[in-house]
Amino acid sequence: MRVVIADCSVDYRGRLTAHLPLARRLLILKADGSVLVHSDGGSYKPLNWMSPPARLATAEPTQEQAEVGVASVWTVSAAKSDDQLRILIHEIHEDLSHDLGVDPGLTKDGVEADLQRLLAEQIDLVGAGSTLIRREYPTAIGPVDILARDAAGATVAIELKRRGDIDGVEQLTRYLDLLNRDPRLAPVRGIFAAQQIKPQAKVLAADRGIACLTLDYDAMRDVDDKDSRLF
Amino acid sequence: MRVVIADCSVDYRGRLTAHLPLARRLLILKADGSVLVHSDGGSYKPLNWMSPPARLATAEPTQEQAEVGVASVWTVSAAKSDDQLRILIHEIHEDLSHDLGVDPGLTKDGVEADLQRLLAEQIDLVGAGSTLIRREYPTAIGPVDILARDAAGATVAIELKRRGDIDGVEQLTRYLDLLNRDPRLAPVRGIFAAQQIKPQAKVLAADRGIACLTLDYDAMRDVDDKDSRLF
DNA sequence: TAGTGTATCTCGACT
DNA sequence: AGTCGAGGTACACTA
Numbered sequence: 001m002r003v004v005i006a007d008c009s010v011d012y013r014g015r016l017t018a019h020l021p022l023a024r025r026l027l028i029l030k031a032d033g034s035v036l037v038h039s040d041g042g043s044y045k046p047l048n049w050m051s052p053p054a055r056l057a058t059a060e061p062t063q064e065q066a067e068v069g070v071a072s073v074w075t076v077s078a079a080k081s082d083d084q085l086r087i088l089i090h091e092i093h094e095d096l097s098h099d100l101g102v103d104p105g106l107t108k109d110g111v112e113a114d115l116q117r118l119l120a121e122q123i124d125l126v127g128a129g130s131t132l133i134r135r136e137y138p139t140a141i142g143p144v145d146i147l148a149r150d151a152a153g154a155t156v157a158i159e160l161k162r163r164g165d166i167d168g169v170e171q172l173t174r175y176l177d178l179l180n181r182d183p184r185l186a187p188v189r190g191i192f193a194a195q196q197i198k199p200q201a202k203v204l205a206a207d208r209g210i211a212c213l214t215l216d217y218d219a220m221r222d223v224d225d226k227d228s229r230l231f
Numbered sequence: 232m233r234v235v236i237a238d239c240s241v242d243y244r245g246r247l248t249a250h251l252p253l254a255r256r257l258l259i260l261k262a263d264g265s266v267l268v269h270s271d272g273g274s275y276k277p278l279n280w281m282s283p284p285a286r287l288a289t290a291e292p293t294q295e296q297a298e299v300g301v302a303s304v305w306t307v308s309a310a311k312s313d314d315q316l317r318i319l320i321h322e323i324h325e326d327l328s329h330d331l332g333v334d335p336g337l338t339k340d341g342v343e344a345d346l347q348r349l350l351a352e353q354i355d356l357v358g359a360g361s362t363l364i365r366r367e368y369p370t371a372i373g374p375v376d377i378l379a380r381d382a383a384g385a386t387v388a389i390e391l392k393r394r395g396d397i398d399g400v401e402q403l404t405r406y407l408d409l410l411n412r413d414p415r416l417a418p419v420r421g422i423f424a425a426q427q428i429k430p431q432a433k434v435l436a437a438d439r440g441i442a443c444l445t446l447d448y449d450a451m452r453d454v455d456d457k458d459s460r461l462f
Numbered sequence: 463t464a465g466t467g468t469a470t471c472t473c474g475a476c477t
Numbered sequence: 478a479g480t481c482g483a484g485g486t487a488c489a490c491t492a
Binding site: 045113 | 472
C-alpha cells in the first residue's frame with residue numbers, strides 16, 4: 001500500500017464523468033491497483049476512486065500541463081471496463097509505502113441472518129407450541145423469512161427485520177395475499193418481528209390484522225449460548 | 232488529517248458488533264473526528280469506521296492489555312449515538328499529519344435524470360402512434376411520471392424507474408386507482424418502464440394488469456444525439 | 463429537519 | 478458468472 005499526500009486535480013470518466021479541482025488530498029494506492037482520493041471530511045466514501053482490479057500508469061506531463069504546474073500524470077484504468085481515473089499531480093508532500101499483508105478479515109454479529117436463525121430455533125417465541133415449517137419459504141414475489149405452524153395448526157408467515165418499518169409490513173402483506181391463495185396453507189396469518197418496531201409500522205400492522213413481535217436479540221443469543229453449551 | 236500505519240485490532244459496537252483481529256492496517260483520522268480503518272484490498276469501503284461527528288480519546292492500556300502487547304488504546308465515540316470504535320494499537324509504523332484545508336468539492340456530469348426527458352421525446356417506445364399528454368402529470372398523491380395517449384386513444388400512465396422494483400409497481404397501482412376515477416381519463420392502463428425490471432416486480436405487475444417496458448438508455452441517448460445533430 | 467430515491471453504491475450469498 | 482437482498486449503507490434533494 002502506498003499513501004500519498006499531494007496537491008492534485010482528478011478526473012473520472014466511466015459511468016459518469018466527475019471532476020475535482022486542484023487541492024491538497026490524500027491518495028491511497030492499494031496493492032490490487034485500486035485508488036482512493038480522500039479529503040479531510042465527509043464519511044468513508046472517497047471523493048473519487050477506482051475499484052479493483054485496476055492498473056496505475058504514470059507519465060510525464062505534456063508541456064501544456066507542465067506550464068500550469070503539473071509534475072506528473074497518473075492514469076488509473078479499470079481492468080474490466082474502460083473506466084478511467086486521471087490524477088494530475090502538482091506537488092507531493094508525503095509519499096510512503098508499506099506492506100500490510102493480507103487482512104485476516106472482519107467478523108460480524110447481530111445482522112438479520114443471526115436473528116432469523118435464532119428465531120427459527122426459538123420459534124416458541126411467536127406462540128407456545130409453534131413448529132417451524134421452513135426458513136426462506138419461496139414464493140413468486142420472494143422468500144418469506146419464516147413459515148411456521150401454530151399450536152392450533154394454522155399457518156403463520158413471519159417477516160423479520162432488525163428495524164421494523166412500514167416497508168416490512170407492506171412486504172408481509174403482499175406475502176400474505178399470495179400465501180392465502182394457496183389452499184394447502186390458507187388461512188395464513190402474519191407476524192411482523194423486529195428488534196425495534198416503529199409506531200407507524202405498528203399502526204399499519206394492526207390495521208392489516210398483522211401481529212407485532214419485538215425481539216430481544218441479547219436474550220435470544222443468551223438462550224442460544226446456553227443451548228450450545230449443553231453439547 | 233492524520234494518517235497512521237499500525238499493527239492494531241479493532242472492535243465496533245453499535246448497530247452491530249464487529250471485530251478485526253490484530254494486523255497491520257492504515258488508519259485515517261479526519262478533522263471531523265471520523266476514523267477509517269483500511270486494509271490493502273477491497274474497494275473503497277473501510278474494514279471498519281466511525282462516521283462524523285465523532286471524538287477520539289486515547290488512553291494507556293491496562294496492565295492486562297500491556298502484557299499482550301497493546302501500546303495504546305484509542306476510543307472513537309460518535310457524537311450523536313452510542314456507537315463506539317475501539318482500536319488497540321500495538322505498534323505504530325508511520326504517523327503523519329497534514330492540513331488539507333476544505334476541499335473545493337466534486338462536480339458530476341451526465342447523470343441520468345434525462346431518462347424521463349428521453350422517454351417523453353421517444354414516446355413511441357411505449358407503443359407506435361402514442362402521443363405525450365404531459366410529464367409529471369399532477370395527482371392528489373403525487374405526479375405521474377408520464378401520461379400519454381396510445382394509438383387507439385386510450386390513456387396510458389407510465390411510471391419510470393432506473394431499477395424497477397416492487398415499490399414502483401405499488402406506486403403505479405395507486406396512481407392507476409386514482410386516475411381511473413377520473414371519467415375524462417378512464418380507462419387508464421399502466422406501463423412500468425425501467426432500465427432493469429426485477430422478476431418479482433414483473434410478477435406483481437402482471438398480477439395487476441400492468442405492462443412492463445425495459446428501456447435501453449444508451450440506445451435512447453443515441454437517438455437523442457442524432458436528433459440533436461439535425462439542428 | 464425528516465423523508466425519499468439514487469449510487470462509479472459495496473458486499474455477501476446463492477443459482 | 479450473473480442475480481438478488483441488505484447495509485453501521487452514503488448522499489443529494491425535497492417538502
